[in-house]
Amino acid sequence: DQQVKQNSPSLSVQEGRISILNCDYTNSMFDYFLWYKKYPAEGPTFLISISSIKDKNEDGRFTVFLNKSAKHLSLHIVPSQPGDSAVYFCAASDPYNQGGKLIFGQGTELSVKP
């Protein structure tokens, strides 16, 4: 069973507009959520995170929103740039497993067109 789901395999956005990537989870015990960005032929790199006690975390052009009641988080990129084109993975951390095992979604491939 997939505990973390990214239902959109791909997203295409115009440069300068907002990109919204979505993620749903099923386990209410997850206490920390992360977004990773992955370019081709590279490993995933950490982008931004949020604790379950917060509902928003902002870092420059990137903002993550958490809706615990809906078990949903989203990543907003404003404004989107061509260099943001990559695969984005949502991950949830289980504090009762391995001291915080990361469980990943399927990924969403973002394409930002000039």
Added chain:
Amino acid sequence: EAQVTQNPRYLITVTGKKLTVTCSQNMNHEYMSWYRQDPGLGLRQIYYSMNVEVTDKGDVPEGYKVSRKEKRNFPLILESPSPNQTSLYFCASKPSGGYRELFFGEGSRLTVL
């Protein structure tokens, strides 16, 4: 430079020929893990290690072995590779003590014919 290094980056092999993918980190991290990435399935954990000589199965351990004899190294062993192990493999590490962010290597693309 702090990093997780995997080798080889690319490998084509044949069914049944044992291979090892090495992983080394220079950040003195206690925790290390292997993931595989497959289309539509995201990143799935194969094995993990909480510290030296402490390893355990992840979500998809079948067909793989690991060892953790030294803190910095965590090799992934495929004793008898099969085509369903064709995948993109990532090694990752992090400090212990509740730290959540994983640091990933650049990946090893393995093809088993």
